Amino acid sequence: MSSRQERQRPPQQRSHIAKIAARLMAEDGIASAALAKRKAARSLGLPDSAAMPDDAEVEAELRTYQQLFQEDEQEARRMQLLGIAARLMTSVQRFNPYLSGSVLDGTAGRYAEIDIQLFTDSAKDVEIFLLNERISYRHSAPRTDRAEAVLTLFIDGVVANLVVYPRDDERVSFKTRDGRIRERARLAKVLKLLAGNGISAA
Structure with missing residues (x-):
């Protein structure tokens, strides 16, 4: 050669x-x-x-x-996941939720999971809230040392991960494995994405 x-x-x-x-x-x-x-x-x-x-x-x-x-399938799936994410973010609003991952960045496919970052004083507060609301969940392994816990829910046949961080980490810009700033969005932006496609999160 x-x-x-x-x-x-x-x-x-x-x-x-x-x-x-x-x-x-x-x-x-x-x-x-x-x-x-x-x-x-x-x-x-x-x-x-x-x-x-x-x-x-x-x-x-x-x-x-x-x-x-997969254009039509992928877009329909993403809108479905955005709608579920918006409803879940509304219910956990007290824990400062942000949507992240493939559902936000537009690459969510047929097997995608919803990733929502929460910032609060204690992961136990989130667990108590879920128990009081009779929302079933299980613990999953955190993907980063910064996360206090990952609580995985199953909603409408979709996996949603609540990744709980310390409250002070809300000011931190998380990065991807290759050094890019990891995008995240508050509920208002998620609702705007849905509205732009003529979809209500209700």
């Missing part, structure tokens, strides 16, 4: 991995870009040490895949 081909292979390899990872996320419901990239690399016979695309590259390929093959 020529030196020029050697120089070209990593970018081509990264692009190929990103495309396969995006398809795995869209079709198989893999939520983690890191896991999807590892599976994509292995499907190509590459080691985990292979040159990997960053999460932004995978997200771009995921958007492209959804637009090409």
Whole structure:
């Protein structure tokens, strides 16, 4: 192989991995870009040490895949999830909820879960509220050390994760694995997204 081909292979390899990872996320419901990239690399016979695309590259390929093959389904699913998120955020308004994740950024697919960040003095306060409202939940493993708890609910056949952080962390800008600021939205913005598509959260 020529030196020029050697120089070209990593970018081509990264692009190929990103495309396969995006398809795995869209079709198989893999939520983690890191896991999807590892599976994509292995499907190509590459080691985990292979040159990997960053999460932004995978997200771009995921958007492209959804637009090409799942546009109507994906948009309908996202609107459904936004509606459920808005109702849930309304019920937990006292805990300063923010929507985050794929439902907000527009990449939510057929297997997407709702991620809502809560900022309060104690995760126990959220649990007591859910118990008083007779809302069933289970504990899930936090994805970050900053989270005090993750309370997972099942609403209308959809998984919703209430990720509870200390109140002071509301001022913190959380970042993605590849260093980008993680987008989040208050209830007013979620309602605006729904209204822009002619949908009421009621």
